[in-house]
Amino acid sequence: MLVTYLEASRDLCETDSILFGAALAVSRIIGANLSTAGHATGQSSAIPAWRIRIEERIAKARALIGRLICFRSGNTRPRNVRTVRMAFAGTNVSLSQPDIMQKLTERIDDLKQRIVAWGKRIRRYTERSTRFNQNRLFQSDQKRLYKSLERPIVSGTGPAPNQADTVAFWRSLWSEPVNHNEGPWTEVVASQCAGITPMDPVIITPDDVAEAVRRAPNWKSPGLDGLHYYWLKGFMMCHAVLARQFQEALNQKSLPSLFTTGITHLVPKDQGATDPSKYSPITAPPPPFLTYQLKSKCT
Structure with missing residues (x-):
């Protein structure tokens, strides 16, 4: 069916729609989850049992430190006294001995050092786990990785610029025609380039398409079409059609808006x-397959 539809395709946009429809059909047939929200990366999000045990030890140690500090400050309630005796259980320390305050201080310092050691262990694990997950996510889905690394929006920085003023400001720069005075330097550049030998005509073949597809990451962030390179690798019958339509776009010097x-x-x-002129426009261009193909052929 795909071969029949591709043979009737008239341009790159139509071919892209056909391939997207084929990918969607395959995904539905195999029962794949088409939702991108909450996409799992393959690892379990459950907290390890050893970390839960350490966090419980930290919580108990902090509570015990609080009781010891209260006792050292003069709180001799029966419940507090029982807790202090349990803290020194198995030792030769008695609450009636004269250096009990020093023993309390030593016990508190010991508990604080243990908390620091346990916290460092958890922190080392968290940092290692974060690096591992980021490296794996970079290989599978760079877009999700970069989005996870984005800084949170800073609140309380003042009102946003007026939308109408912003549109008017940038429309005056992007939409209004401008007659540029190129000056005499263009003639100098033209004379210097007159002796340059033109490059040979670029011929895009199905093998070129197949090689570019082979090098492309399977699940790299797609363009506005939402079509991943994985499907271009699986639908090998589309390589000849893409090569022909890429060649036509190159010869006509015209690309569909989908790619621009x-x-x-x-x-x-x-x-x-709040002034629109105090904002920098950052445009994220779509990363379609065409950039891989024509860039390697034309440079």
């Missing part, structure tokens, strides 16, 4: 900025 449209985010240069 990006999402622009305005990043404030200063905290609390």
Whole structure:
């Protein structure tokens, strides 16, 4: 069925829609979970039993430190006295001996050192686990990794710029036609480039497409079409069609908007900025397969 539809495809956009439909059909047939929310990375999120035990020890040690400090401060209630006696159980320390205050201080310091040691063990495990999960996520889904590393939005930095003023400011820069005065330097550059031998015509073959697909990561963040490279590797019959349509786009010097449209985010240069001119536009271009193919062929 896919071969029949691809043969009737007229341009890259139509081919992309066909491939996306095929990927969706396969996913539904095999019963794959199509939701991207809460996508699991393969590791269990349960807290290890040894960490739970250490956290319980830390909680008990902190509670005991509090009771010992209260007793040292003069709190001699029966419940507090029982706790202090339990803290010194198995030792030769008695609450009636003259250096009991020094023994209390030593016991408190010992408990604090144990808490620090237990905390360092948990911290070492957390840091190692974080590095391991980030490295594995970088191999499987770079987009999710970068999103997890983004800094949280700072609240309380003042009102956001007015939307109408922002649109008007950037429209005046991006949408209004401008007549540039190129000046005499363009003639100098043209004369210097006159002796350069033009590059040979670029011919995109199905083998080029297959090689570019082979090098692409399976689950790299897709473009606006949502089609991962994994499917381009599986649908090998599309390589010839893509090569032909890439060649046509290159010869016509025209690309579909699907490959040139990006999402622009305005990043404030200063905290609390409300002037639209104080924002930097950052556009995340879509990473379609075309960038792999034409970039390697045309440079």
